[in-house]
Amino acid sequence: MTPATLLRRQIELTLESRFPAALTPVPRTVRETVPSGVAAVDALLEGGFPVGAISEVVGPESSGRTSLALATVAGRTRAGQVCAWVDAGDALDPESAASSGVRLAQLLWVRCEQTGVAKAGTGAQQTKRRATRLDVLDQALRAADLLLQAGGFAAIVLDLGGIAVEDALRIPLATWFRFRQAADRARSCLLVLGRASYAQSSAATVLDCASAGARSAGGRVLRGFEYGVSRKRQRFAVGAAKEPLAGQRKPVWRTWRPASAWAVEERA
Numbered sequence: 640m641t642p643a644t645l646l647r648r649q650i651e652l653t654l655e656s657r658f659p660a661a662l663t664p665v666p667r668t669v670r671e672t673v674p675s676g677v678a679a680v681d682a683l684l685e686g687g688f689p690v691g692a693i694s695e696v697v698g699p700e701s702s703g704r705t706s707l708a709l710a711t712v713a714g715r716t717r718a719g720q721v722c723a724w725v726d727a728g729d730a731l732d733p734e735s736a737a738s739s740g741v742r743l744a745q746l747l748w749v750r751c752e753q754t755g756v757a758k759a760g761t762g763a764q765q766t767k768r769r770a771t772r773l774d775v776l777d778q779a780l781r782a783a784d785l786l787l788q789a790g791g792f793a794a795i796v797l798d799l800g801g802i803a804v805e806d807a808l809r810i811p812l813a814t815w816f817r818f819r820q821a822a823d824r825a826r827s828c829l830l831v832l833g834r835a836s837y838a839q840s841s842a843a844t845v846l847d848c849a850s851a852g853a854r855s856a857g858g859r860v861l862r863g864f865e866y867g868v869s870r871k872r873q874r875f876a877v878g879a880a881k882e883p884l885a886g887q888r889k890p891v892w893r894t895w896r897p898a899s900a901w902a903v904e905e906r907a
Contacts (some may be wrong), residue, residue: 644686649824652747655761658764664704664738666828670686670689671689671826672684672685672686672687672688672689672690673687673688673689673690673711673714673715673793673828674683674686674711674714675687675688675710675711675796676707676710676711676713676740677707677710680707680846682736683846684846684870685710685873687828688844689744689844690826691822691823691824691828691842691883692819692823692828692829692842692844692874693818693819693822693829693831693833693838693841693842693843693907694828694829694830694831694844694846695830695831695832695836695838695842695844695845696708696830696831696832696833696841696845696846696848697832697833697834697835697846697847697871698847698849699834699846699849700718700800701850702848702850702866703848703849703850703868704800705730705731705798705800705832706739706797706866707846707848707868708737708776708798708830708832709735709736709740709741709829709891710740711790711794712724712736712741712746712794713739713741713787713832714740715744715793715794716740716741716742716745717740717742718793720745720793720794721745721746721749721791721792722745722746722793722794722795722796723746723748723792723794723795723796724746724748724751724795724796725749725779725782725783725786725787725797725798725872726749726750726751726779726797726798727775727779727797727798727799727800727801728798728799728800728801728802729749729750729751729752729774729801730753730798730801731750731798732737732798733748739784743815747786747792749779749782749786751775751778751779751782752775752778753902755830757901761901762884763869763881768870771823772806773806774870776799776802778876779797779798779802780814780819783795783797783818783829784817785819787818787821787825787827788821788825789825790824790826791825792825792827793827793828794827794829794830795827795828795829795830796830796832797829797831797832798832799832799833799834799837800832800833800834801830802833802834804833804834804835807835807837808833808835808837808838812840812841815837815838815841816841816879817838818838818839818841819841819843831873835849838907840858842872842874843874844872844873844874844885845870845871845872845873846868846869846870846871847869847870847871848866848867848868849866849867850864850865850866850867851864851865851866851867852864852865853865
């Protein structure tokens with residue numbers, strides 16, 4: 640037994656009445672996950688999105704973030720669970736959700752409305768327009784907070800894709816910390832969609848999505864789209880590499896029409 644091991648043992652024996660195993664790491668436990676509905680993404684996440692935590696799916700418009708969220712919600716609703724979608728930009732298309740396999744009867748859709756939006760202008764009009772955007776963001780955050788506190792939702796999607804990055808970055812860290820605690824208590828998967836990562840250290844998983852191009856069936860007939868995703872953060876990773884390395888292989892998935900049909904491949 641090495642001197643360091645002997646010293647650690649002596650310290651633990653001295654403190655065992657107050658702090659059992661003070662210097663012994665807590666053994667790792669298996670983290671419950673929610674499948675994303677895309678096999679390659681589940682492999683990247685070592686099972687899926689973590690339950691009781693915040694996961695962020697970020698990327699520009701048409702990067703596949705909404706398609707991935709719909710695939711996740713579709714799997715939960717098909718399993719008989721109830722989900723919620725907080726739509727800050729009022730951009731969710733129920734027909735597209737249904738074609739992706741989402742059972743709408745088991746999805747609570749919270750639409751955040753913009754009232755009194757000013758036209759393009761200067762001065763007071765721009766101030767009013769910005770105040771309206773912040774009001775919509777406040778509606779979305781309040782709705783997500785209420786749903787997390789209520790419990791009973793297997794997955795909650797907070798879609799901030801329509802919110803300006805500079806506005807979303809002003810969300811206090813205390814809000815994300817409260818959401819993380821509430822998701823853990825409710826055993827719910829909180830999936831945040833946005834143009835950038837906003838939850839920072841409160842996010843257990845961050846995926847960066849990007850469009851990998853479109854596929855045609857010949858001529859001008861559009862057959863489907865390809866999307867790529869890379870892991871930027873995963874707090875509960877089991878493997879040694881918890882952060883992406885340069886040149887890491889990215890899973891690419893394809894969505895054909897109908898959108899519920901998925902084919903998956905990997906490419907460098």
